[in-house]
Amino acid sequence: MKHVDAYRDPVLAKTLRAAIAEEATGRRYALMEFCGGHTHAICRYGLEDLLPPTVTMIHGPGCPVCVLPIGRLDMAIELALRPGVILATYGDMLRVPGSNGNSLLKAKAAGADIRMVYSTQAALDLTEKHPDRQVVFFAIGFETTTPPTAVALAHAKAKGLRNFTVFCNHVLTPPAIDAIMATDGTDGGIRIDGVVGPGHVSTVIGTGAYEEAADKHRRPIVISGFEPIDVLESVLRLVRQINRGEARVENGFSRAVRRDGNAKALALIDQVFGLRDSFEWRGLGAIPHSALQLTDAYADFDAERRFGLVHRTVPDHKACECGDILRGVKRPSDCKVFGNACTPDNPLGSCMVSPEGACAAFYLYGRFRDVAATA
Amino acid sequence: MCLALPAKVLGITGETGTVELGGVEIDISLALLDDVQPGDYVVVHVGFALSKIDEAEARATLAALHAARQAAAPPPPQHRNGGEEAAG
Numbered sequence: 376m377k378h379v380d381a382y383r384d385p386v387l388a389k390t391l392r393a394a395i396a397e398e399a400t401g402r403r404y405a406l407m408e409f410c411g412g413h414t415h416a417i418c419r420y421g422l423e424d425l426l427p428p429t430v431t432m433i434h435g436p437g438c439p440v441c442v443l444p445i446g447r448l449d450m451a452i453e454l455a456l457r458p459g460v461i462l463a464t465y466g467d468m469l470r471v472p473g474s475n476g477n478s479l480l481k482a483k484a485a486g487a488d489i490r491m492v493y494s495t496q497a498a499l500d501l502t503e504k505h506p507d508r509q510v511v512f513f514a515i516g517f518e519t520t521t522p523p524t525a526v527a528l529a530h531a532k533a534k535g536l537r538n539f540t541v542f543c544n545h546v547l548t549p550p551a552i553d554a555i556m557a558t559d560g561t562d563g564g565i566r567i568d569g570v571v572g573p574g575h576v577s578t579v580i581g582t583g584a585y586e587e588a589a590d591k592h593r594r595p596i597v598i599s600g601f602e603p604i605d606v607l608e609s610v611l612r613l614v615r616q617i618n619r620g621e622a623r624v625e626n627g628f629s630r631a632v633r634r635d636g637n638a639k640a641l642a643l644i645d646q647v648f649g650l651r652d653s654f655e656w657r658g659l660g661a662i663p664h665s666a667l668q669l670t671d672a673y674a675d676f677d678a679e680r681r682f683g684l685v686h687r688t689v690p691d692h693k694a695c696e697c698g699d700i701l702r703g704v705k706r707p708s709d710c711k712v713f714g715n716a717c718t719p720d721n722p723l724g725s726c727m728v729s730p731e732g733a734c735a736a737f738y739l740y741g742r743f744r745d746v747a748a749t750a
Numbered sequence: 751m752c753l754a755l756p757a758k759v760l761g762i763t764g765e766t767g768t769v770e771l772g773g774v775e776i777d778i779s780l781a782l783l784d785d786v787q788p789g790d791y792v793v794v795h796v797g798f799a800l801s802k803i804d805e806a807e808a809r810a811t812l813a814a815l816h817a818a819r820q821a822a823a824p825p826p827p828q829h830r831n832g833g834e835e836a837a838g
């Protein structure tokens with residue numbers, strides 16, 4: 376497959392492995408891959424086994440399903456159960472546990488009209504098929520899923536649709552990276568020496584969006600693609616910068632990412648969304664200016680306003696360590712119920728649901744090794 | 751849901767592109783990109799193309815990786831230079 380196979384070349388992997396081992400000496404390197412797509416790739420290809428003991432990969436919170444707090448999911452479930460509402464959602468959300476053992480899947484079984492969609496266009500199509508119903512799109516995700524939501528909203532406004540709203544939960548990557556880099560390891564977080572930055576998010580926001588965080592915290596960020604060679608090369612670049620005392624943003628995914636990102640997508644986001652003062656993240660808590668809401672011009676399409684939804688903070692399941700895992704403080708195998716009471720078929724926490732969640736990725740690709748290694 | 755592969759654009763009608771993704775043909779939206787032509791590769795997410803793959807950058811990246819490999823060790827006997835062209 377073009378643009379894929381060449382980045383899975385075992386000979387290149389060997390060279391990069393040797394270069395990392397040669398250069399990562401004399402100290403420890405705690406590197407966080409922010410994005411769940413990278414966590415998935417690291418587990419799938421066993422990349423941690425290729426790294427020297429001096430380099431530790433810490434799995435970050437960049438999994439859209441994982442970081443949505445239970446309170447927001449509860450709002451979606453409540454909405455779905457209202458008469459006349461069709462809730463359109465990406466499939467990953469269906470099995471995420473809400474409070475009291477609830478989930479969208481259970482709400483669906485109880486009679487709620489919940490439709491799984493692959494794109495925002497499919498949600499718009501529902502408005503035409505069901506003119507007498509209120510179609511609500513459950514919008515989640517980082518800057519990769521935000522532009523498609525913006526496109527749908529712009530269409531809905533242009534057409535003057537009266538039965539389409541968006542329950543907006545879009546979050547922003549740079550404030551979360553800033554919050555994670557701000558910890559020095561003494562305040563319940565973990566000190567990170569460098570960040571493997573998200574590749575697909577950066578196609579939209581560009582590498583320039585990380586310069587402030589790298590400058591402020593004096594630590595490097597390397598934007599990476601998702602194939603094994605991409606990730607290994609980004610690790611090497613981070614090790615080199617750390618050794619030289621540098622703190623630059625580097626573009627390791629230049630075939631897809633530009634410094635200024637996707638201007639068309641950014642303009643659309645600007646037209647439709649504004650910043651929230653603060654937003655709660657699972658694991659990271661409330662982070663100022665870290666999420667989007669619909670602007671006043673789009674108030675008619677805002678499900679929170681139309682249906683008067685109110686957010687309550689709800690604690691995670693008692694046994695679940697997702698919060699600490701999302702902060703990088705714990706690993707999935709540190710959770711007592713990992714792989715026994717909690718599995719992808721029966722997830723107790725959000726990190727076990729989508730394949731980008733750290734617990735699910737560990738379960739699918741590496742749990743026996745990891746559990747054995749830490750037992 | 752952030753997992754994605756580069757998809758090859760086969761045809762374009764208005765804002766809709768037909769792409770080949772892992773051997774399957776699907777329709778996606780090109781509303782977020784300008785200047786996409788059939789034959790281009792795009793990064794697709796939840797039904798939308800977010801970015802066009804820059805062929806020159808891809809070649810440069812692979813050339814640099816292979817140059818570093820050759821500098822680190824003599825090439826193995828049956829190695830294929832580049833790799834990307836052969837993978838087309």
Ligand code: SF4
Nearest residue numbers: 695696710717724734
């Ligand atoms: S294994 Fe399950 S319960 Fe434990 S942290 Fe992961 S998602 Fe939560």
